[in-house]
Amino acid sequence: MPDKKQDLIDQKLQDLNNDGVDRRGFLKCMAWAGTGLVWTMSGGIPVSRAFAKSHDRKAGKGGDFSFVQISDSHIGFSKPANPDVTATLQTAINKINAMPHKPDFIIHTGDLSQLSKPSEFDTLDQVLKGASVKQIYFVPGEHDMLSDNGDEYLQRYGKGTKGNGWYSFDHKGVHFVGLVNVANLKAGGMGSLGHEQLEWFEDDLKGRSASTPIVLFAHIPLWTIYPDWGWGTDDSEQALSYVKRFGSVTVLNGHIHQIMQKVEGKVSFHTAMSTAFPQPAPGTAPSAGPMKVPADQLQRVLGITDVNYVVSGRSLAIVDSPLGDSGSSVSGNGGGLGVFGSPLG
């Protein structure tokens, strides 16, 4: 790791970790997860927690909880980039099952399947059955909409949802909204939420106190990452205008099979790794799509994301280390839930 980055991390960790875990201990804790970072948030203040300390957290202390985001399992995909996506999904589930603190639920941000085939959804369900976390929320990806407007997906995962599968729920004071931006895509465009969903979303937020932490999750990124590859949502601006008044908004997406983050005021955006295959960084390849890496590195570019909500008052920095023991980055955040991206291996 470059010295500059290491110094920055040391500095930040020294400044911010008052929890008795020094950098060496911190990195040791990171070892079981590969690498990654926990940043958490409480009432608009970011808090980070060394992984070892997580299990010390008293359950239900002021509504603390965590959940895991997985994404882009692409069950049915079988090409050189990953000939066995079912196995890597299983690895992700094993990893979740092995977490020291049990997450309250799992969110899958879409592209469950490769071709929307019943057999692919069946296989996915089989693997997810082995998760000790039983509550799983879904939103579809464009690969889940390939059979007649996503009928197969809706049949299986759309109970209680509206339209193409959007819905909201509350959990320990946090308001979650699952949005669908992969239906009725227009030629030349990117992701799209559509008028009906936007109306529903605006209405859904009405009357909620501005101090309610909001988590939005959708497949395609709700901010413009790279238009040439369709990595963005044409009408996300309107959706984001509805959450402007809230003190803490976290946006969780998938689709691009790599971690990208952005903080804009009180809104934090985060995209997750895939459990199936990585994709190239924007503009670094002729197109998006499966990117082949050496077999021994595959597990490092796939991963899960641990999100922690903590009701406490400490303010700390965010360290996101998506790949094994390389490429860590530190950033500060003014609001959002704690997001921890950890590779499978």
Place this chain on the structure above:
Amino acid sequence: MTRKNAWVTSLATPVVIAVLLLLAGSSSVTAHDQPSAANAAVKIDNFVFGPQTITIPAGTTVTWTNSDDIPHTVVSTEGVFKSKVVDTDEKFSYTFTKAGTYPYYCSVHPKMTGKVVVQ
């Protein structure tokens, strides 16, 4: 050689020649890269329809072949044609009988657009 054998043998040669002629003839109407009166080809690769614009005479069948490692679809923006999902190495064909311009795109990756111009 018996008389029967002789008859068969003497028939064989013209039959063989006829078959060879048929084969030689048919090879000229199999699909090439360049559009012919009957067939034209569009290759899908790296999230691109190539050629992006294809100009053909009415009555031509266009065949899209997906050489990408990701499934795509071929969907007319005017609702004229709509393929099922076309996975790697799969094809979709449509015969254009009426003159006109037919813009289309991939409904899964809508940034991918193309056009068929029928004269």
